[in-house]
Amino acid sequence: MAEDKVVLVGVDGSPESLGAVDWAVARAAREGWRVHILCAYSLPSFTAASLDGGYAALDDRAIRAGAQAVVDEAVARAQQAGVAVTSSLETGDPAGVLVDLSADAALAVVGTRGGGGFADRLLGTVSSALPAHAKCPTVIVPRHTTGAAFTPVKRIVVGVDGSGSAHKAVRRAVREAEAWDAELTAVAAVPMSTGSGALAWLPAAVDRQQVLADVRAGLDHAVAEALEGHSGVAVSRHALDGNAAELLAEFSTAVDLVVVGSRGRGGFAGLLLGSTSQAVLSHAACPVMVVPARAKDDDSAVTRSNVPWERA
Structure with a gap:
């Protein structure tokens, strides 16, 4: 059923990722699909130095609050179009999270910086990892340069x-x-x-x-x-x-x-x-759609119960 099909969008708060949200929403609206907005992050691998010369454990609450604000902005933007929207914050390597969830999505969408690379803050190595390893087609939405909508x-x-x-x-x-x-x-x-x-x-x-x-x-x-x-x-x-x-x-x-x-x-x-x-x-x-050899031909619905849009 259409309502079981999900367009997965990775966001980081940049204008480019919001452009990806717009594209995903427009595509989902064509067939009554759901949009799932996701912000994935991992904590830095170092410990911050404190003022007294010692070391302090990094508190991830501020990072998580910032990520939640990014998601909230994207969700509000998507809801204006009247499509069904779910969202989640995920911890871990963003590329790995999106690649894993792509197995249960009809489509994955991310934005680019427009200078040849993906948004650095969003996904890092996902510029190659997501399209190369995704289980579903991936759409890469570039930066608007003319002001015209995609x-x-x-x-x-x-x-x-x-x-x-x-x-x-x-x-x-x-x-x-x-x-x-x-x-x-x-x-x-x-x-x-x-x-x-x-x-x-x-x-x-x-x-x-x-x-x-x-x-x-x-x-x-x-x-x-x-x-x-x-x-x-x-x-x-x-x-x-x-x-x-x-x-x-x-x-x-x-x-x-x-x-x-x-x-x-x-x-x-x-x-x-x-x-x-x-x-x-x-x-x-x-925008460029990359269709991996392993992609499903039928946009089949999700098969796992632990995906974030089923938990929402």
Whole structure:
């Protein structure tokens, strides 16, 4: 049931994390999902020096009070949209907490600083840990630079490289297009031009148009498979000569959401661990959804009873 599905949002009080709340609320409202707002923190690993030259145990009450204020602000913001909202404070490594809870969420959402990295105060190493290890799709919402809202999502582009992970990303992109009633474009990129591209070594005698035709055929197959059961979604398709990350970053200036798969074997090999992923996440002008290979296709409901939104 829709009410059993949860969008998990990590917050730290920064404008970027509040932007993530706005995106999560808009997505949840499309299908009656719940939003769970979470602030996770861990105590510093050192002991504070006292004025008398000794050492004092660190009192976490002030830290917890500050974290609660962050959560309260985000909850008040989310409730204005009329969606169901729960919240919690969690102690421990923020990355580990979010990765663990992602197993029972339909979607996880966090914000970025807009300068290429995630909000330092929020998650630290989550900039790589959450999208790389999450059990559900993760949306990374960048800083607003134009003042225009990232929602509603009207145009979506998904990157396809022929891998099983990319096929999963296409299926999720179709699902998002259906939920948002958005236009969807699927793009497959093959770097064949002269230079340092992966296929720049191809001899001149190779029919590059045939290579693109083969890529287009694979793209058509992936899209056709993803559209089964979703006949109301129309998908534009483009097989292009170029660098995948650069092309997706360029597309991101004209669309509202970029969808990519992780752990692919082609243009997105090593996503979230290599140069392609870092380029997409660092330079995208709109939110990016990373769909892990392990993600569920059906947005299935929670299965554990000890998740914080069930305790709320």
